[in-house]
Amino acid sequence: MQNALSESEARASDLDEQIKRKRAPKNRIEEQLDVLTHRLESVEAERSRWEQQAGHLEEVAEAERVKVAQLKKKLEIAESGPEKLTKKEVNFWRAKAETIDAQIKEYQERLTALRRELIERDAEIEKLQASGGTTRTAAPVQAEAHPVGDDELRRQLNQRDQWLAELRLELHELRGQPGPPLETQAEVETLRSQITGLERALAEAHNMRAAAQADAARAEHDIAAREKAMREAAATGERARTALTEREHRIVELSAEVEHLRNEVRQREGLDRESAARYEEQIAALTRDAEALRSRIEQDRHDMSASRAALETVLQERENEIDKQRQLLMANERDFEELRRQLAERDQAAAEAGRQADEQRREALECDRELADRQQQVRDLSHALTERDQLAAASAAELDHVRATVNAQGQEIDSLREALDAGSRELEELRSAKQRLEAELMDADARAAAAARGLDAAREQMAGLEGELKEEREHAESLGELANERREHMTKLQEQVEEAEERYADANWRLGKSLYFERIVKRRKGLIQKLLEALRAKMKANVALKAGLDGLRTFKQTAEMNQHKLLQRIDSLKADLKEAEEAVKRHQGATAAKEEISTAVARATALEQRLNTQAELIQSLEADLKTARLAQKAGGDEHDEVERLTKELEAKNQIIEKLQADDEEQRRKLSKLRGSESETMRLKAVTEKDRGEIEALQRELAQLREALTRQSADAASAASGNNADLEAKLKERESSVTQLMGTIKEHESTIKKLTESAESWKRKYQFLATDQPDAYKNAVQK
Structure with a gap:
């Protein structure tokens, strides 16, 4: 393919050099056409530039929309995150988002205005192209608008009329002469065909002249409107440049704001990570505190069990002592039973000694005094016993497990009271027999003294028991207070453990939320990256498509220019051919005329061959360009546009069969x-x-x-x-x-x-x- 292209380019360069060597000087019509084509090309370039600026503005607006969406998403994330923004910051960023939305709307309105202006420019360019086509077809008419161009056309037409008249005369002469050879007849036929073609061209030229005279004023108005449109386009271009500079400044400001927001987001992420680390440290400290509290609770439980065991041992000892006291009371009861038995014996003795009572009255009086003393002692003993009963009742109310013992002691005291009452009755009965029972009373006094000593010992024992019960009560109260303190401490520890568990659960929840938001942020970053990559690919495809369309437009313009140049060259060659025919008619019999005719024919054939080769070269180049553009296109609309352009190029190629490319x-x-x-x-x-x-x-x-x-x-x-x-x-x-x-x-x-x-x-x-x-x-x- 490259070798074929190089060969075709070499052939095209040779043809171009030959055409440049034989190129005729441009007249005023051709110069005006060149000026018009240059203006059309500049307007086309301006339109392409406007299209590029509109595409750039659309891309900027799209980027701004993406940035606004990112800012909104970041605001939503910040508002719904674990560390929420303040109301003032939220209102500030919402106001910022609203201003950005308003600016985007302004951008969109300006883009729509620019699109409308571009559509108007396209319509004006199409009109200019149509007027340019009419001016190309009616180029001699525009030349006639100028007097110098009209004189030149008239002179050329007069020359052609003279040449035709001369050719007719020569033809009549040749007809009158004897039959020429076959070669001259063939040449004459060719000349006749050329003459008829020239006549047709002359008639077409007259028609074109008449049509051009009618369209000259209209072309001038179109040119004036085109210049006005170009001035307006320049003004709009200046306005667009100022708007673009403003947009660029705004884009720089928005990029700075976005960078600031990114830095804030990074700082927030760092703060979230630090807070997560602090939460984890707090969780570890709480777990350590919980472990310490649990160990203390276990130790307190162990202490409570030990104290309970000590209390049980103490209670067991007290129960043993109470059993001992019971045994002592049983022994006292046995002693009282012995005393009752002895009193019964004494009753019998009193019954026997009743007879001796009168004799012992004086002794009875003394015994009365002693009995009064003993009664006073009994009263004191009963009073002490009542106090003991009260103390026993209080101790029974305080200690439930000692009630049975105290009740038994009360019963024993009641029995002692009954025994004392019986003794008092016996003493009253013995008053009558006091004289007889003085000796027995002495013995009874001794025994009573022994019983009093036993009662004093019992009282002392009861006082010791009461002291021990008080000590036990105080110890039990202290143990209850200690148990209450331990219970309160245990409740506090349980509350601390529950609080630590709640904090641990809260920290876990916050950690989960932070991880969730981190995953959301990372996922959104990935989506944004994907969207950016898709937008970049789309932008690249659009840029490549625009470059291809610009290349097609420039190729079309150069092809039209080359077509026009070839048409001019063909006209000049036709003029040269007519001059050669005239020279042949003038010098028909001379060898110089034959040589010129042969050279002209050879030149025409060579020119036809060159044009054919050039058409093949153009077709091959167009096929290569078509394949390259088809390979670059990616969308259905672009493909349809390329097919339409290729069809137009094929139609142009049929017209440009004799095109000579600028190599x-x-x-x-x-x-x-x-x-x-x-x-x-x-x-x-x-x-x-x-x-x-x-x-x-x-x-x-x-x-x-x-x-x-x-x-x-x-x-x-x-x-x-x-x-x-x-x-x-x-x-x-x-x-x-x-x-x-x-x-x-x-x-x-x-x-x-x-x-x-x-x-x-x-x-x-x-x-x-x-x-x-x-x-x-x-x-x-x-």
């Missing part, structure tokens, strides 16, 4: 196009490679996040187990989380580097796509 310009265009295509392919390969690396890193990040979530879930499920296992697992989880965060930071840094490299490649590609190549600029200037 150097085409060669420069092809080299630039090839260079841009190779650079585009290389950039696409680099971006695809970067995209693959980004996707691989995103997959690794997803895997790391899944591992993080699994570990967090395992840690949350294991929180209900043993505290020691919980601490070990928490430590392992903290170490794993730190490792994962380190790896995530490394991957984020690599992703950031890759995105920066992709942005740099995107800027390079935009620079290559938006800047017009030198070949296009040269084509527009020509």
Whole structure:
């Protein structure tokens, strides 16, 4: 293919050099046509520039929309996050989002206005092209508007009329002469056919002259309207440039604000991570406090069990002492029984000694005094016994387990009272026998003294028991207070444990929420990256499509220019041919005329061959361009546009059968196009490679996040187990989380580097796509 292109380019260069060597000087009509074509090309270039500016503004508006959406999402995340923003900050960012929305609406309105202006410019350009076509077809008419061009046409028509008259005369002469040879007849036939063609061309020229005279004023009005439209386009271009500078300044401000927001988001992420670390530290401290509290509770339980055992031992000892007291009381009862038996014996003795009572009255009086004393002692003893009863009742009310003993003692005291009452009755009965029972009374007094001593000993024992009961009561009260204190301490410890568990649950919830929001942020970042990549690919495709359309337009313009040049060249060749025919008719018999005719015929055949080869070359170039454009196109509408343009080019190719391409310009265009295509392919390969690396890193990040979530879930499920296992697992989880965060930071840094490299490649590609190549600029200037 390259060899064929090089051969076709070499042939085209040879033909172009030949045509340039034989190119006739341009007249005023051709110069005016060149001026009009240059104006059309400049208007077309202006329209393409406006289209590029409109596309750029649309891209800027789309980028602003994306930024506003990102800001809104960040606001929503910040409002719904664990550490909410203040109301003032929320109102500030909402006002900022509303101002950005208003600016975007203004951008959209201006874009719609620019689109309307572009549509109007396209309509004006189409009108100019139509008027340009009419001016091309009616080029002699525009020339006649000027008197000098009319004189030249008249002179040429007069010359052609003279040549035709001379040719007719020669033809009549030849008819009158004897029959010429077959070669001359064939030449004459060819000349006749050429003459008829010239006559038809002359009639067409007259018709074109008449039509051109009618359209001259209209062409002038179109030219004036075109110049006015160009001035308006220049003014609108200046306004658009000022608007673009304002938009660029605004974009710089918005980018600064976005960078500020990104820094704030990074700071918030750092604060969230620090708060999560603090929460984890608090959780570890709470777990340690819970362990300490549990150990203290266990120790208190052990102390309580020990105190209970001590109390049980003390109570057992007291029960043993009470049993001993019971045994003593039983012994006293036995003693009282013995006394009752002895009193019964004494009764019998009193009955026997009743007879001796009178004799012992004086002794009885003494015994009365002694009995009064003894009664006083008995009263004191009864009073002491009542006090003892009261103390026993109080001790029975305080200690339930001693009631039975105290009641038994009360019964024993009652029995003693009854025994004392019986003794008093016996003494009253013995008053009558006091004289007889003085000796027995002495014995009874001795025994009573012994009983009093026994009662004093019993009282002392009861006092000791009361002291011991008081001590036991005080000890029991102190133990109750200690138990209450331990119970209160245990309730406080339980409350602290519950509070620690609540804080632990709150910390786990906050950690889960932070992880959830982190996953949401990372997922949204991935979605934004994907959207940015899709937008970049779309922008690249649009830029390539615009470049292809610009190339097609420039190629169409150059083809029309070359067509017009070829038509002019054909007219000049026809004029040369007519001159040669006239020379042949004048010098029919001379060899010089034959040589000129043969050279003219050879030149015409060579010219036809050249034109055929040039048409083949153009067809091959168009086929190559068609395949290259079809390979670059990606959408259905663009494909339909390319097919329509290719059909128009095929129609033009049928008209431009004798086109001679400008070889150097085409060669420069092809080299630039090839260079841009190779650079585009290389950039696409680099971006695809970067995209693959980004996707691989995103997959690794997803895997790391899944591992993080699994570990967090395992840690949350294991929180209900043993505290020691919980601490070990928490430590392992903290170490794993730190490792994962380190790896995530490394991957984020690599992703950031890759995105920066992709942005740099995107800027390079935009620079290559938006800047017009030198070949296009040269084509527009020509």
